[in-house]
Amino acid sequence: EPDGVRYAVLVNDFGDLNIDADLVASHSGETIALANGCVCCSIGDSLVDALIDLMARPTPPEHILIEASGVADPRRIADIAVIDPDLLRDGIVVLVDAADVRRLADDRHVGETVLRQLAAADLLVVNKTDRSDVAALDALDGWLAGAAPRAPRLRARHADVPVRVLLGARTTMPSASQPGHVVGHGHGHGADRHVAGDHAHDDLHESGFRRALIDDLPTLDRHALSAFMEALPDSVLRAKGFVQLAGEATPFVLQRVGRSWTLKALPAGSAPPHLALVLIGTVEMPDEAALRTALARARQQI
Incomplete structure (x- = not known):
């Protein structure tokens, strides 16, 4: 970023190859790739170690972004963000496929995971809006308001979202002069200042994949x-x-x-x-x- 702010991106990929890490590493800056597998299956292991290492640096990052896999439980991941007193949980951003999310939510294998991810969101980025007409997007907006009533909804194309929105999901929305269109209002809550008590390994979220x-x-x-x-x-x-x-x-x-x-x-x-x-x-x-x-x-x- 031209403003000189220090960012760290923790990249995860649910698969045998950490391709997402390879892609992000092609950009400027430093990328830390998590171990293969779902981030929330690494509670107490890879993710925690990565966060501890980041905070132990002589000049720790000012913002940390964690890219979870598509089958992760984002709320459990966010709970880990307070392992260090200098860390403050900012928010959960969920990327929504405007053309496919309702079908996936009805799928008997992945529907529960999709609905849980939507419910955990502090911000929904409704992507691929260029592939749907206005009526379809309005209908989807009403459905998302029921699935995630507290989350503002930002319409986007090609996942093009202002960086400051991602770094302030609870409180920051783009102004009318900036890219993106916000629909709905939702509401956020104060940052969680505790770590969930039960971090036992739970692979139910992965059982349908x-x-x-x-x-x-x-x-x-x-x-x-x-x-x-x-x-x-x-x-x-x-x-x-x-x-x-x-x-x-x-x-x-x-x-x-x-x-x-x-x-x-x-x-x-x-x-x-x-x-x-x-x-x-x-x-x-x-x-x-x-x-x-x-x-x-x-x-x-x-």
Whole structure:
């Protein structure tokens, strides 16, 4: 940030590859990647150690942002933010897929997790609003007001949100002259000054999910990759990874959320990444062997 404020970002990825850490590390500043697995499963371990290490630095950060996995319990993570008397819990920001959140909330495998995350929010960032019309967004706003009545709702495109909103989720909203559009009001509460008493390992939040790793990817034809991605069932909720496309000089970052997926070339001169895909879905998602077979079939058909 040009204002010289010291930030620390703790990155987590629910999968075998910490791809999110690789992506954030490509930006300026220092990134601390948490151990693989859900952050709230690391209570008393990786997350706590990372926070202690940060606060023990000669010049500790002024703001710490924790990016939890999509299956985490954000309230439990936020409770850890007061392990040091110099730490103050600021707020929980939940990113909402405007086109898909209601379907996921009704899903028998992940619905409870989705509703729990919404209820924990101090701020909802309703993303992908460019893919819905005004009537659909208004209907979604009413539904979110019931699911998270205390959280303001900020509409966004491409998750483009003013940084100061993320760093002041309880009290700070952008003015009319700034990017973003706030709908609803909600209300916040004072910062929690205690640590929850029961931090026992609880993996119920993860019981409705499956993950698969397609490792050591060969160079892929763009059409073969497209055929594979388009054929994935709705039980695949998320995919991310690095791929090398035939005829391209640099690898690409692949990101998939729901049915939408994108490719973005890595900057020239970037360190060569490990070519692999991590897929996350419900227990009905095809297993790793089936996914590998599907990719091989797509390559053979080109």
